[in-house]
Amino acid sequence: MEPLRFNLEQSDIPTHWYNVVADMPKPPAPTFGPDNKPVPLEKMAAIFPMALLEQEVSAERWIAIPEPVREIYRLWRPSPLIRAKRLEELLGTPARIYYKNEGVSPAGSHKPNTAVAQAYYNSQAGIRRLTTETGAGQWGSSIAFAGQMFGIEVRVFMVRVSYQQKPFRRSMMRTWGAEVIASPSSLTQTGRDYLAKDSENPGSLGIAISEAVEEAASRADTNYALGSVLNHVALHQTIIGLEAKKQFDLAGDWPDMVFAPCGGGSSFAGAAFPFLADNAAGGKNGKLVRLVAVEPASCPSLTKGLYAYDYGDASGFTPIMKMYTLGHDFMPPGIHAGGLRYHGNSPLVSQLYHEGLIEAISVPQLATFESGVMFARAEGIIPAPESNHAIRAAIDEALRCKETGEAKTLFVNLTGHGHFDMAAYDRYFDGALDDHPYSEEALSTSLRHLPQVG
Amino acid sequence: MEPLRFNLEQSDIPTHWYNVVADMPKPPAPTFGPDNKPVPLEKMAAIFPMALLEQEVSAERWIAIPEPVREIYRLWRPSPLIRAKRLEELLGTPARIYYKNEGVSPAGSHKPNTAVAQAYYNSQAGIRRLTTETGAGQWGSSIAFAGQMFGIEVRVFMVRVSYQQKPFRRSMMRTWGAEVIASPSSLTQTGRDYLAKDSENPGSLGIAISEAVEEAASRADTNYALGSVLNHVALHQTIIGLEAKKQFDLAGDWPDMVFAPCGGGSSFAGAAFPFLADNAAGGKNGKLVRLVAVEPASCPSLTKGLYAYDYGDASGFTPIMKMYTLGHDFMPPGIHAGGLRYHGNSPLVSQLYHEGLIEAISVPQLATFESGVMFARAEGIIPAPESNHAIRAAIDEALRCKETGEAKTLFVNLTGHGHFDMAAYDRYFDGALDDHPYSEEALSTSLRHLPQVG
Numbered sequence: 001m002e003p004l005r006f007n008l009e010q011s012d013i014p015t016h017w018y019n020v021v022a023d024m025p026k027p028p029a030p031t032f033g034p035d036n037k038p039v040p041l042e043k044m045a046a047i048f049p050m051a052l053l054e055q056e057v058s059a060e061r062w063i064a065i066p067e068p069v070r071e072i073y074r075l076w077r078p079s080p081l082i083r084a085k086r087l088e089e090l091l092g093t094p095a096r097i098y099y100k101n102e103g104v105s106p107a108g109s110h111k112p113n114t115a116v117a118q119a120y121y122n123s124q125a126g127i128r129r130l131t132t133e134t135g136a137g138q139w140g141s142s143i144a145f146a147g148q149m150f151g152i153e154v155r156v157f158m159v160r161v162s163y164q165q166k167p168f169r170r171s172m173m174r175t176w177g178a179e180v181i182a183s184p185s186s187l188t189q190t191g192r193d194y195l196a197k198d199s200e201n202p203g204s205l206g207i208a209i210s211e212a213v214e215e216a217a218s219r220a221d222t223n224y225a226l227g228s229v230l231n232h233v234a235l236h237q238t239i240i241g242l243e244a245k246k247q248f249d250l251a252g253d254w255p256d257m258v259f260a261p262c263g264g265g266s267s268f269a270g271a272a273f274p275f276l277a278d279n280a281a282g283g284k285n286g287k288l289v290r291l292v293a294v295e296p297a298s299c300p301s302l303t304k305g306l307y308a309y310d311y312g313d314a315s316g317f318t319p320i321m322k323m324y325t326l327g328h329d330f331m332p333p334g335i336h337a338g339g340l341r342y343h344g345n346s347p348l349v350s351q352l353y354h355e356g357l358i359e360a361i362s363v364p365q366l367a368t369f370e371s372g373v374m375f376a377r378a379e380g381i382i383p384a385p386e387s388n389h390a391i392r393a394a395i396d397e398a399l400r401c402k403e404t405g406e407a408k409t410l411f412v413n414l415t416g417h418g419h420f421d422m423a424a425y426d427r428y429f430d431g432a433l434d435d436h437p438y439s440e441e442a443l444s445t446s447l448r449h450l451p452q453v454g
Numbered sequence: 455m456e457p458l459r460f461n462l463e464q465s466d467i468p469t470h471w472y473n474v475v476a477d478m479p480k481p482p483a484p485t486f487g488p489d490n491k492p493v494p495l496e497k498m499a500a501i502f503p504m505a506l507l508e509q510e511v512s513a514e515r516w517i518a519i520p521e522p523v524r525e526i527y528r529l530w531r532p533s534p535l536i537r538a539k540r541l542e543e544l545l546g547t548p549a550r551i552y553y554k555n556e557g558v559s560p561a562g563s564h565k566p567n568t569a570v571a572q573a574y575y576n577s578q579a580g581i582r583r584l585t586t587e588t589g590a591g592q593w594g595s596s597i598a599f600a601g602q603m604f605g606i607e608v609r610v611f612m613v614r615v616s617y618q619q620k621p622f623r624r625s626m627m628r629t630w631g632a633e634v635i636a637s638p639s640s641l642t643q644t645g646r647d648y649l650a651k652d653s654e655n656p657g658s659l660g661i662a663i664s665e666a667v668e669e670a671a672s673r674a675d676t677n678y679a680l681g682s683v684l685n686h687v688a689l690h691q692t693i694i695g696l697e698a699k700k701q702f703d704l705a706g707d708w709p710d711m712v713f714a715p716c717g718g719g720s721s722f723a724g725a726a727f728p729f730l731a732d733n734a735a736g737g738k739n740g741k742l743v744r745l746v747a748v749e750p751a752s753c754p755s756l757t758k759g760l761y762a763y764d765y766g767d768a769s770g771f772t773p774i775m776k777m778y779t780l781g782h783d784f785m786p787p788g789i790h791a792g793g794l795r796y797h798g799n800s801p802l803v804s805q806l807y808h809e810g811l812i813e814a815i816s817v818p819q820l821a822t823f824e825s826g827v828m829f830a831r832a833e834g835i836i837p838a839p840e841s842n843h844a845i846r847a848a849i850d851e852a853l854r855c856k857e858t859g860e861a862k863t864l865f866v867n868l869t870g871h872g873h874f875d876m877a878a879y880d881r882y883f884d885g886a887l888d889d890h891p892y893s894e895e896a897l898s899t900s901l902r903h904l905p906q907v908g
Contacts, residue, residue, distance in 0.1 A: 004528050007461045074458050075540075075834045086529075104558065106834030108873070148831050171876035174883050175830050376629050377602050380529045380560030419562070419873040422625035429628050 022061035049125035081247035109416030111142035133208030137169025139227035144178035206314035228264025237270025262293035265346030327446025333436035476515035535701035563870030565596035587662030591623025593681035598632035614657035660768035682718025691724025716747035719800030781900025787890035
């Protein structure tokens with residue numbers, strides 16, 4: 001029986017994360033504050049522990065994973081690399097398709113890879129509480145789990161409309177002991193200001209970020225945690241690609257192309273950056289791996305945005321970062337892949353794309369659900385809507401291989417399961433979904449509202 | 455780093471299921487029809503394929519698992535055996551606690567172990583369609599998945615009140631291509647009769663079974679599939695315990711006690727029967743394993759029922775089997791562990807209990823949720839309400855070990871994840887759950903309504 005699953009032992013969990021900065025042609029572009037000056041580390045120390053800030057600016061290639069973090073990773077890691085043989089047969093392709101199943105984590109996605117590390121470093125810094133924001137709850141549930149592992153209290157500001165309409169990830173957060181607050185709330189000045197204007201305000205990710213940061217900045221025992229975009233988040237996620245490389249060695253195979261969904265950039269960074277290390281060294285046995293970020297056609301920061309300085313959040317509250325952006329005013333259409341609804345992209349992913357070291361494509365919503373259903377019927381696993389983006393792109397490539405006869409090896413980052421997204425699948429089956437294209441006019445407006453910096 | 459997870463390779467998936475009948479002191483008690491005569495196999499052949507009926511009556515110790523079934527098992531099997539080290543530390547117990555995580559299957563429970571086998575044997579018999587019933591959808595989603603794997607159409611009669619209130623397992627079934635019908639429906643005579651009396655009938659598992667069987671019996675291309683109780687279902691589930699034994703060998707450990715939730719009996723049979731084989735042979739190295747069926751205090755067929763002949767279903771439609779029963783009239787209180795709300799128990803489990811070869815205990819609902827939350831906070835995994843019964847019993851035993859200082863090895867069958875049961879956890883946190891004790895009066899009434907047979 002030819003193996004379909006490539007198991008690593010727990011002792012094979014990588015001992016170091018990979019820092020792509022060491023292999024970038026140029027150092028990362030600096031981040032600016034509202035005063036138009038580069039942001040000093042100390043300024044961020046009010047809400048992040050120094051260990052994470054050091055990782056944020058490090059140029060070291062390898063950064064040791066603390067043993068207590070590996071200890072928690074062991075609850076679900078190494079995650080399996082699986083050959084999608086039944087999908088290949090269904091497509092009739094000579095391509096070989098493999099996927100890394102990050103849905104096996106407690107929270108059901110790749111997010112705990114960084115949440116656990118962040119909770120650990122905060123606990124080491126004597127922090128007793130973390131605040132964060134969450135939309136549908138993927139990130140909130142991950143940090144709730146991670147906080148529980150290290151005895152850290154977690155308060156999650158959850159966008160009010162999601163709090164009301166999507167109760168089950170909220171239930172997960174409660175199960176892991178987190179406090180979940182509908183945002184805007186009366187607990188912060190930001191929240192009270194919004195509620196004073198409109199007591200029925202449905203909330204937004206921007207408001208929730210502001211509330212979480214405000215509370216973290218005002219309390220010495222409390223820090224803030226962010227689930228994407230930042231360099232240290234990308235760093236922690238490289239555990240995905242590092243494990244995958246060991247597993248491809250076990251399989252006696254090596255990817256020609258890597259596909260990962262790309263919103264804020266952390267799941268793409270996690271799968272792709274470790275292969276970029278090989279590319280930078282001339283490729284494994286001279287073979288370069290094509291690294292493909294797959295974004296929603298409704299929110300295509302890499303493929304339709306500008307490479308420019310912009311705010312990390314919608315309300316202009318965060319530092320200003322150089323990234324591919326649709327403009328911080330850009331309101332992404334209401335696609336179900338909530339984790340990809342972000343106006344920008346991570347500075348690291350953006351710079352690598354700008355330098356031509358990675359590729360990007362975009363796919364429309366209906367095509368992603370069509371592929372997700374095909375995947376579920378072939379492989380059994382129901383993927384998260386975000387993951388369906390990478391699956392769609394891999395299926396399209398496999399079908400091209402069918403035409404050309406090429407036996408390419410394709411690697412998909414299956415970032416999570418869809419158990420909390422079944423309502424979206426229902427809407428797809430009911431014909432109630434559409435592609436939610438963005439408005440060209442809105443995009444050109446938001447692109448005119450970029451801050452002047454640098 | 456001491457290993458916490460004991461991985462098997464896919465080539466280690468057992469090649470044979472274990473049939474406990476070969477090691478029972480007496481042959482299984484016969485099953486009777488409404489004519490008070492043992493039911494001949496041919497009579498059941500209208501709705502089951504002969505291969506399954508042969509397994510139903512086989513006394514062979516080992517029954518080969520067909521390669522196409524192992525091929526599908528490989529999508530998630532072998533399932534991991536995990537040492538619950540963090541839970542042990544939380545309890546401060548010298549006991550070692552291990553759990554087999556059956557929640558990693560596509561449908562999220564142990565049910566696909568038999569669904570896949572049943573779909574395969576039906577496809578080999580030329581059957582193109584299967585009907586079945588489902589309550590909350592655990593079994594329906596498993597057979598939907600399994601049918602999809604072998605190109606068999608699946609029609610699921612889903613209890614109407616669940617169809618309306620628990621839409622997400624219905625969505626899973628749709629994703630795997632099954633047709634889901636609210637029961638009672640206008641598609642069968644049974645359904646039409648109920649609707650004629652009450653067009654708003656909320657349905658019941660009994661009505662849904664009747665609809666599924668009626669349709670299967672009336673169409674040559676269609677069979678019926680059942681997810682628990684029967685001997686062939688218990689047989690297929692033994693893959694759980696067979697894998698676990700290999701994994702305990704890897705761990706260099708061996709259970710003193712096995713805990714599994716017990717409703718219709720299949721998850722208990724799956725975990726426990728393979729260890730009973732060792733007990734029958736004098737125990738591994740002379741060590742006998744205690745096998746503990748854990749049932750809900752609200753529906754305690756083994757611990758409070760009679761060992762007697764009774765109908766397998768509530769409406770007296772099925773053959774009459776010898777089992778521990780609360781009476782087919784007994785309406786189990788509305789606990790959230792829907793998979794354990796069954797008036798009887800499997801004939802095999804019942805006979806073994808009657809012969810003193812296994813044990814049984816019951817636990818009340820609130821205690822099970824308390825343990826599930828403790829488990830989630832220690833181990834990360836949110837268990838299904840059914841699984842929480844086994845977890846509760848193991849925790850209680852671990853706490854006894856803490857008092858006595860015994861370092862027992864405890865094995866828990868974690869039958870599924872709780873991702874589709876978060877509303878139940880919410881009710882627990884909100885203080886809205888109670889223990890739902892059964893009515894002694896209702897029980898004594900239903901025990902007076904057993905059929906006269908034999």
